[in-house]
Amino acid sequence: MIQGSLRKVVIPAAGLGTRFLPATKAQPKEMLPIYDKPAIQYVVEEAVASGVEDVIVITGRNKQAIENHFDRSLELEAFLRQHGQKANLAEVRRISDLANLIYTRQKEPLGLGHAVLCARTLVGDEPFAVQLADDLIDAEVPAVRQLWDTAVRYGGSVIAVMEVPASQVSSYGIVAGDWVSNRVMRIREMVEKPSPSRAPSRLGIVGRYVLSPRVFSILERTRRGAKGEIQLTDALTRLAAEEPVFAYRFQGTRYDVGNKVGYVEACLAYGLKDREAGPKIRSLLRRMC
Ligand code: UTP
Numbered sequence: 001m002i003q004g005s006l007r008k009v010v011i012p013a014a015g016l017g018t019r020f021l022p023a024t025k026a027q028p029k030e031m032l033p034i035y036d037k038p039a040i041q042y043v044v045e046e047a048v049a050s051g052v053e054d055v056i057v058i059t060g061r062n063k064q065a066i067e068n069h070f071d072r073s074l075e076l077e078a079f080l081r082q083h084g085q086k087a088n089l090a091e092v093r094r095i096s097d098l099a100n101l102i103y104t105r106q107k108e109p110l111g112l113g114h115a116v117l118c119a120r121t122l123v124g125d126e127p128f129a130v131q132l133a134d135d136l137i138d139a140e141v142p143a144v145r146q147l148w149d150t151a152v153r154y155g156g157s158v159i160a161v162m163e164v165p166a167s168q169v170s171s172y173g174i175v176a177g178d179w180v181s182n183r184v185m186r187i188r189e190m191v192e193k194p195s196p197s198r199a200p201s202r203l204g205i206v207g208r209y210v211l212s213p214r215v216f217s218i219l220e221r222t223r224r225g226a227k228g229e230i231q232l233t234d235a236l237t238r239l240a241a242e243e244p245v246f247a248y249r250f251q252g253t254r255y256d257v258g259n260k261v262g263y264v265e266a267c268l269a270y271g272l273k274d275r276e277a278g279p280k281i282r283s284l285l286r287r288m289c
Contacts, residue, residue, distance in 0.1 A: 002127045002151040002212065007054060009047040009129040009144065012115035013040060014060035014106035019259055028063045030133040032263070035270035039133040039257050040066060041095065047131060048099050050145035055099045056122050058106050058115045067103055072096045111229025116211075117219040125213050127151065130232075132207025132258075136266055139252025143208050146250050150184060151210040156244030159187070159236065160208035162254060166196050172204030173233040175247045183249040187240045192225075192233045203247060205233070206254055215239050 017029030024032075030040040040057075047055050059066055073092060080089040106118045116130055129144050137143040143160060151158040164172055170193050177188040189200050209232075218235045225231045239245055255269065256262035271281045 006148040009052045010056045010119040012058045043133045046142045049142040056102045113230035113232040120216045130209040134258030135207035136255045137252045147210045150248045158210045160206045161203040161247040164204040169199040176200035185247040187245045190237045
């Protein structure tokens with residue numbers, strides 16, 4: 001049973017970001033700027049716009065830049081104040097006041113499921129959301145809010161999905177089940193990264209989840225799977241056998257910033273939306289193509 005309001009979100013950010021080496025050798029993937037803002041800031045802002053109080057970030061070694069970004073920066077603030085940079089000062093202060101950020105470390109990158117399990121004592125016994133900074137969703141109603149409302153309405157955990165091209169199913173967790181409304185499917189089956197011929201559908205999991213706390217006890221019992229990691233999808237398959245789990249086709253535009261092409265697409269999309277620089281970027285693109 002999921003009811004009331006969403007209070008806690010978990011952002012796993014302890015991965016090694018190998019697809020972005022060498023950029024991620026000494027800096028977190030989640031801090032790479034998408035146009036002019038680190039990816040993780042978009043995700044925290046989505047959580048805040050969804051009404052979340054506590055944002056729990058799972059970090060690891062080399063991830064201090066994340067904590068610094070959401071902390072006060074007294075020297076920088078003093079400089080901006082002295083030089084009359086009011087807009088910059090207001091923005092820097094806004095970031096440090098965004099949410100109640102709580103950090104805990106995953107000591108080894110043992111997979112997304114293991115990272116979520118690291119939040120167990122901080123989340124406690126209540127439903128919570130998970131957001132991956134690999135996926136940015138530009139939407140009128142914040143994606144996590146859409147998922148929470150669906151979870152309350154249908155009384156179960158909810159996973160964000162979108163239709164993906166057949167050629168890309170092997171990059172996603174794929175779900176299948178029975179539609180209960182235009183956008184909501186009760187999940188029967190989940191397959192991690194299937195070949196196109198074995199995929200039960202083309203509905204791929206995107207990095208937003210609202211989960212019942214029962215997932216923690218399942219994760220604790222989940223053995224290491226592909227690549228020696230504890231996979232969240234494996235635990236969700238078990239959860240779906242014990243409780244209702246729904247897939248939700250969210251509304252909004254999703255950018256997969258966890259790969260290089262999606263990253264460039266997102267930088268351009270957010271840049272084009274910039275009132276001042278947008279037209280210049282557009283003519284730059286025309287000239288280049
Ligand atoms: P990814 O598998 O996309 O992230 O996990 P990664 O391992 O950092 O990236 P690549 O594939 O090597 O380039 C999705 C999210 O889960 C987090 C990552 O930080 C990322 O935000 N994650 C992954 C953890 O927190 N811990 C892990 O053990 C694995």
